[in-house]
Amino acid sequence: MPSALAPQSDLVNAVRQIIVAPSDADYLDQLIPAIKGASNTNQAAQLVESLSQFSEDREAEIERMCNTNHQEFVNSVNQLLGVRQGTVKLTSEILALNQSIQSSTEKLAQEKRTLVNSRGVRQNIDEASQAIKDCLEVLRLANHVHDLLAKKNHYAALRVLDELQNVHIKEVTQYKIADLIQRSVPVTKKLIADAVMTDLNTWLYRIRETSQFLGEVAFYHTELRRSRQKERAEKWDKLRSFRLNSAIELVCDESEEFDILDNEEVQVDFTPLFECLHIHYALGQSDKFRVEYAATRRRQKELLLPTSMTLIDDEDSNLSNLLEGIAGFAIVERATIRKAPKLRSSVDVDELWDSMCQSAITLITKALNEIDNAEVLLRIKGVVALFIQTMDGWDYPTSALDSFLLTLFEKYAELLKRRFSDDFQEIVSTDDYMPMPINNLDEYDKVVSVSWYEPAKDRNELSFPCVLPFSQMYPLCCIDIRNFLNQFYFFTDDHFQHPNIIDETLKKSLDDLLSEKVCKFLVERLSSQYLGQIVQILINLEHFETACQELEQLLVTARSSTSSGGPIILDATEEFRSNKKTAEKRIFELVNSKIDDLIGTADYDWMAPTLETEPSNYMQTLTAFLSDIMSSVLLGLPTEIKELIYFDALSHAANMILSLSLSPEVKKINPNGVAALAKDVRYLAEFVDSLGVPILRENLDELQQTVNLMQAENSDEYYDASTRNKKYGRVHAMNGPLLLEKYYHICLFFN
DSSP states (O other), X not given: OOXXXXXXXXXXXXHHHHHTOSSHHHHHHHHHHHHHHHHHTTOHHHXXXXXXXXXXXXXXXXXXXXXXXXXXXXXXXXXXXXXXXXXXXXXXXXHHHHHHHHHHHHHHHHHHHHHHHHHHHHHHHHHHHHHXXXXXXXXXXXXXXXXXXXXXOHHHHHHHHHHIXXXXXXXGTTSHHHHHHHHHHHHXXXXXXXXXXXXXXXXXXXXXXXXXXXXXXXXXXXXXHHHHHHXXXXXXXXXGGSOTTSHHHHHHTTTSOOOTTBSSSOBOOOHHHHHHHHHHHHTTOHHHHHHHXXXXXXXXXXXXXXXXXXXXXXXXXXXXXXXXXXXXXXXXXXXXXXXXXXTSOHHHHHHHHHHHHHHHHHHHHHHHTTOOOHHHHHHHHHHHHHHHHHHHTTTOOOHHHHHHHHHHHHHHHHHHHHHHHHHHHHHHHSOOOSOEEXXXXXXXXXHHHHSOOOOSSOGGGOOSSEEESSOTHHHHHHHHHHHHHHHXXXXXXXXXXXXXXHHHHHHHHHHHIIIIXXXXXXXXXXXXXXXHHHHHHHHHHHHHHHHHHHHHHHXXXXXXXXXXXXXXXXXXXXXXXXXXXXXXXXXXXXXXXXXXXXXXTOOOOTTOSSOOSSOOHHHHHHHHHHHHHHHTTTTTSOHHHHHHHHHHHHHHHHHHHHHHXXXXXXXXXXXXXXXXXXXXXXXXXXXXXXXXXXXXXXXXHHHHHHHHHXXXXXXXXXXXXXXXXXXXXXXXXXXXXXXHHHHHHHHHHHO
């Protein structure tokens, strides 16, 4: 379809195409653009001329055709006239349309010029609008940063500020506002850093205030783990060898999940710390932040530790508060390492931990000077042990605290020894040194259950009231010894890494107590002149020796697996054993002294004119004395000791009786005097025979053979070695001739 009619040929071709249009619609579709194009190019006249020329050509052609066929020509002419009229009409319409188009074109051109001008303005407006939008976006983001700061959303504020600086400001660099905003960015970053540090300081303050409660919760959780471990150990004995925080204990306790830092009692949110760390990392100030954070935690550590403390309060609250605060502080530090390893190094945290431990140890050590009660010290050990077990679960080294427990134990052992020393001294000093009376079976069972004593009779064979061989001091000391052992081993409960030290210290302390406070005091009481008291001391020494032997076995059973093997020998055992001999000697001394006193009352008339018909009074008193002490005072002694006392007493009595006749004051002895002596000796021999101990009779052999020698018809037999050895072998080689000389002269006189 033609768009313009430049040369004449183009107009002719266009007219031809219009004329040959297949339909009216196509005709108009082609005609209108042709008219419009001619009007636009000022060729309307040429178009009309071309149309007229085409019309004339068609008329000529029609005329030629009409000449051939007139009727048809006439019809064609008529039709052509009709077409012409339509063409004329159409031409006028075209001209009118052309005029209208020209008017519209001029108006359109004017509007186009106006539009072009408005487009330039519009572009300027759009550019200005976009610039305003960009600036407003920059301002909005800048304000948004401050809004986020106000809402304490510091990291988001920093992200927005970074976006503003790296993206949006670059879009408005040609405007002054960009320079203003750019210069405010460092200030805003400082505001963000200050704000996040303010929040962090608030968080650190809350953490410092929460540390003590956090430690309290951690202690309570450790107590629960202890209880569960004990229950498991009671059900399965093999678990007793595994301590708290061991791999086995941790596996067994896996089902009991508990987060110290996030539970119903306490929640520690590390978000402020993480946010502050991220922001300082984004600001390129992570190293500076690490230094400031470490310094802040060191200052908080110093605030956590008091300058002094006391440990004499009933509930040990000062110590608990101190160790709970340290535990909470250290737990937060360890959790910080695990959650933010780049913020805190293990070296820094371990240095803080060592510093806190040393400060706590120093404070406690100073406060120990005012403690004189072992039970208070045991409570202190319990709190420290709980602290150690709690922190051991957080992988903190506890060797310094374990060593401090050894110091506590030494103090504890000293206080225990002092207390039980006073108890033992009071017991032995107030004892009545009499066999212990028992009124009923319950009382008997209680005494036997606490004493190391094997009754000679079955409890069902006893009749009450009765007496036990030892005095009241023995079961009381046994009770104290058992309590002393228990108090010592209480220190090993829950946590103590030096059980062999306890074994050694316990043995030494027991030796000191039993030797110095019991045995030594009993030996001092041997100076008494009361035979019954000395006998009771000997009986008590016998039972204390048995108790020591039982203690040795008990210590072997109770000692730790880390201690060296072999038997345990208490020095006190030998002390009691050797001092039994001392007590026996003292009994011999008292008995012999009494015998000396009784024999000293003997009043032999060695030159008696008549024979005595009855034994001497001193002999009757002597045998009565020996009989009485054996049936009363010495009754509780073991049979072998009683026989030994009898043996020594009779030997001493025989020697003393013999010495009467050997006295230098006795110059002469007549048969009546010898007969009186022989009667007493015979009476004594009958008494000894009545005891039913044949070996005792040997003590009288020398005395009897001497009397027999003095009464012999042929005393010269004594000088015959074979006869002397057979009949007078026990007679002293010097005494025989001396007595024979005294008796001999008298015999010659009578002859």
